[in-house]
Amino acid sequence: MSVEEVLARVEELAGRGPGERAMDAAIPLVELTGGEPLLQEGIYPLAEKLLAAGYTVMIETSGERFIGRLPKEVIKIVDVKCPDSGEPDTFDANNLETLTENDEVKFVLSTRRDYEFARDFTWQHGLPRRVREVLFSPVFEDREGKWPGLEPRLLADWILADGLPVRLGLQLHKFIWDPATKGV
Numbered sequence: 001m002s003v004e005e006v007l008a009r010v011e012e013l014a015g016r017g018p019g020e021r022a023m024d025a026a027i028p029l030v031e032l033t034g035g036e037p038l039l040q041e042g043i044y045p046l047a048e049k050l051l052a053a054g055y056t057v058m059i060e061t062s063g064e065r066f067i068g069r070l071p072k073e074v075i076k077i078v079d080v081k082c083p084d085s086g087e088p089d090t091f092d093a094n095n096l097e098t099l100t101e102n103d104e105v106k107f108v109l110s111t112r113r114d115y116e117f118a119r120d121f122t123w124q125h126g127l128p129r130r131v132r133e134v135l136f137s138p139v140f141e142d143r144e145g146k147w148p149g150l151e152p153r154l155l156a157d158w159i160l161a162d163g164l165p166v167r168l169g170l171q172l173h174k175f176i177w178d179p180a181t182k183g184v
Helices: 003-014 043-052 112-124 152-162 172-176
Strands: 029-032 056-061 075-079 104-109 133-138
Touching: 003 043, 029 043, 043 056, 104 112, 112 133, 112 152, 133 152
Parallel strands: 029 056, 056 075, 075 104, 104 133
Antiparallel strands: none
16 A cells, blocks of 8 residues: 555544544544554654644554654654563664653563563663653563463562552463464
8 A cells, every 4th residue: 555545544433524633624634653663764753644634643563673763742652572482682772862752652561571661761771761661561471382371460469569650561462362362
């Protein structure tokens, strides 16, 4: 799809009528995600056009690509991969300088080691003062046994014990539908 086709589809889904402002549409927020959106060159003009149309735009990214090309007004949700993710050391540290007070940093945790890494990274980089939210999300166990899950209650206990100013983020679709369900 072209950028114009995506924009037209967004306006249709948002319930935006002719001449109506995005903030008056049924859905004034657009989140760009899925795979790694920054791999697609069209993401930059799409974000600009959505902003120009009046939408609030969020983008969720793996953190391995530089976010500095995105318009400042885009709310960036940036993952930092933990040691047991299978993708450690993929985070582009230049992203730390580009984050704003409207952005979020997310850690998906599967072990105590991941938690300690995320806790230490959060403090070392002063994330609570620099971004709107720091999210700690527990991973669900892989049904094929490739990785263990982390109980949300255990993660909450660790966060409370350390007095971390972070938000426990639960992937609601994993609770509503079977955790293995795709496309929801």
